[in-house]
Amino acid sequence: MSVPEGALVSVCVLLRDRDVLHARRVAGQELEKLGARSVKKTRFVTAVSEIGRNAVMHGGGGEARIYSQVHPPCVTVVCRDKGPGIADVDAALCDGFSTAGSMGRGLGGARRLCDQMEIETTVGKGTCVTMVARL
């Protein structure tokens, strides 16, 4: 994906569950500053929660960068890890697909919850997911 729109607001390390909470809180605050409605915010925060936790759980940890832009208003979160990568992205996006014995709804659900989501992944190198919420 091209350069994220807007200015970099925050860089959050993602090593533990707790870090995911912090990253998603920052993303929610940025949306609030732009005047987003509560549904929009909850949806995006949930998407960031899913992708962030995937980076911690499957990607061995990574980093989330949060960007915000006023005109046109949008918040972008880029979540990057240097983990094993996803061999079959289409399969991973399917509901119910999980290599961890959990629900397997995170990736597909997150894509439905944001306005735009792109996954770049290379096996053995890592995964980078870009999520955008537009107002």
Next chain:
Amino acid sequence: MSETETSTVLSILRERFDAILDGWISTQSDEGVQRTDLFSHKEGREQTSSLLRAMITGIAEGDTGSRFDLSSEPWTELRTVLVDVTQERSARGVSPSDMASFVLALKGPIFFQLQELLADQAGELVEEIFFISRVIDAFAVYCTEVFIAERDRIIEQQRDQMQELSTPVVELWDKVLTLPLIGTMDSARAQEVMENLLETILQRQSEVVIVDLTGVQTVDTQVAQHMLRMASAVRLMGAECIISGISPTIAQTMVQLGVDVGEVTTRSTIRTGLADALNRVGYEIVHKAKQ
């Protein structure tokens, strides 16, 4: 012993230990960072001299030149003393900037002694001052890091305490329990909450449990999975589980996530959840006047 760019400093520290110690302590008091209100003169002197001794060890055995590295092995003793002193001082209310000034106050007496010894060797004087300055600056930075680490530890501790506080299981009526969840649910916390709940069901012989999500802002797959697991464990114990407090926003988000609650009873508010629960154990809430 390794190559050192601060050999004069080392010999000064060894040979004029007491003079430097006195100089350091009096600079501290001149700059108002001695804090005799918090530390007795004796305590302050002991801390200061143990720092100075550890510093001698570091300079004697480690690098002070371009390869100076405070995190290397020869500086272990100094780091340990700095951590002790910083923690002790921060516990008594000394600020990070006072702590840094306290350490930096060592420069004066050392520079003064160097100037006396190397009066006619300008090149060497500058070099020694340059390198020992870097070493002492690094001490001050390290103290600040210790301060921050200590604060982080306290914040984390408080967060854990808050989490413990916020998982009460309340008996609302005979056979009816409620569990108001607040904040976030990670796996460790979910496990704790579940154990607590199942234990109470057994003790109180409860038949209905209301798990209330009003205080939970984000329901992602992790939270949903914990909820559903909790509901099936409750059912395995022969009780019924009602999940209440599913706001319209959360309902929409869960649908888009693709979470299916299956057989689990859900209610939008704790109020409807409560009426439902009482009903199931044979009670009804009626208005007195209309009786």
